[in-house]
Amino acid sequence: QQQVKQSPQSLIVQKGGISIINCAYENTAFDYFPWYQQFPGKGPALLIAIRPDVSEKKEGRFTISFNKSAKQFSLHIMDSQPGDSATYFCAAGSLSGGYNKLIFGAGTRLAVHP
Amino acid sequence: NAGVTQTPKFQVLKTGQSMTLQCAQDMNHEYMSWYRQDPGMGLRLIHYSVGAGITDQGEVPNGYNVSRSTTEDFPLRLLSAAPSQTSVYFCASSYSRSYNYGYTFGSGTRLTVV
Numbered sequence: 001q002q003q004v005k006q007s008p009q010s011l012i013v014q015k016g017g018i019s020i021i022n023c024a025y026e027n028t029a030f031d032y033f034p035w036y037q038q039f040p041g042k043g044p045a046l047l048i049a050i051r052p053d054v055s056e057k058k059e060g061r062f063t064i065s066f067n068k069s070a071k072q073f074s075l076h077i078m079d080s081q082p083g084d085s086a087t088y089f090c091a092a093g094s095l096s097g098g099y100n101k102l103i104f105g106a107g108t109r110l111a112v113h114p
Numbered sequence: 115n116a117g118v119t120q121t122p123k124f125q126v127l128k129t130g131q132s133m134t135l136q137c138a139q140d141m142n143h144e145y146m147s148w149y150r151q152d153p154g155m156g157l158r159l160i161h162y163s164v165g166a167g168i169t170d171q172g173e174v175p176n177g178y179n180v181s182r183s184t185t186e187d188f189p190l191r192l193l194s195a196a197p198s199q200t201s202v203y204f205c206a207s208s209y210s211r212s213y214n215y216g217y218t219f220g221s222g223t224r225l226t227v228v
């Protein structure tokens with residue numbers, strides 16, 4: 001069973017548009033929610049992360065929205081650019097046990113058309 | 115500062131063969147982990163380690179062994195390769211007891227079992 005469910009599987013957005021990717025989780029022990037960006041042939045790289053004590057975090061054109069009661073979080077990419085075309089993974093983790101073990105969603109392949 | 119280095123980048127194995135995927139990091143990270151990436155499945159955790167001499171199973175550990183004799187190295191062993199192990203394998207490392215640092219991923223090993 002997938003502990004972190006991600007949608008959509010793929011997304012096509014026009015340049016300048018808003019890209020929205022959604023994730024949901026079940027385990028209430030999760031208290032750390034990062035997003036990773038992966039370009040073809042490369043390993044994933046940390047993009048932005050949020051803790052559940054805030055409902056939104058913004059870094060440049062990237063924003064995470066977090067809804068603790070619904071156990072959902074989402075990534076918004078404003079003014080999407082062709083260079084944003086990549087696969088995006090949401091993840092969830094907790095420091096229980098003294099280490100940060102991440103569980104990833106299935107990924108969203110984003111294509112931004114010029 | 116090389117980060118996380120994985121070797122080899124590509125490998126073709128015959129069913130039943132064994133091999134070791136190498137992973138080394140030079141950042142003195144306590145936590146290291148192995149993920150496999152399959153289409154539509156995202157990144158699934160195979161094994162992880164919170165320090166030298168300490169390893170544990172992730173979501174999909176069957177058919178794989180790990181050991182951690184040094185802080186720097188975390189090899190993944192396939193005991194008897196099966197076609198179901200055809201995948202892209204990623205090694206990741208991080209400081210274990212903090213959310214302030216994301217995972218650093220290697221560039222991956224693409225494994226095909228025929």
